[in-house]
Each structure stands twice: as C-alpha cells, then as structure tokens.
Amino acid sequence: MTALARLQAMPDWPARMTAEVAAMYMGVSVSTFRTRYGNRGVKDGCNVLWA
Numbered sequence: 001m002t003a004l005a006r007l008q009a010m011p012d013w014p015a016r017m018t019a020e021v022a023a024m025y026m027g028v029s030v031s032t033f034r035t036r037y038g039n040r041g042v043k044d045g046c047n048v049l050w051a
Helices: 003-009 019-026 030-040
Strands: 042-044 047-049
Touching (some): 003 019
16 A cells, blocks of 8 residues: 555544655655655654654
8 A cells, every 4th residue: 555545544644654654744755855854753663753
C-alpha cells in the first residue's frame, strides 16, 4: 500500500508519521523533507517517525 493510499484510509493526520507521510503533510518531496528534517526523526523499533 502506498503512503497516499494509507492517508486516504485515515480519518485524520496521524500524530507520528513516516517520512513519506510527513513529506505529504508538509507539501514537499521526500528528499527535501529528509534534507530539512532528517535529523529530527525518532527511532521506534525499525521505523523512524516524525511528529
């Protein structure tokens, strides 16, 4: 399932997001998001999430 498909299934934005979802939230590409905010993600198991 793509990040966009997951978003369309959600009733609202999640509190913690993957880079793909957070980039859509911010309205930028994933590479731009990672460049700007990559060091602010929080590792949760094997995922890195942003609030």
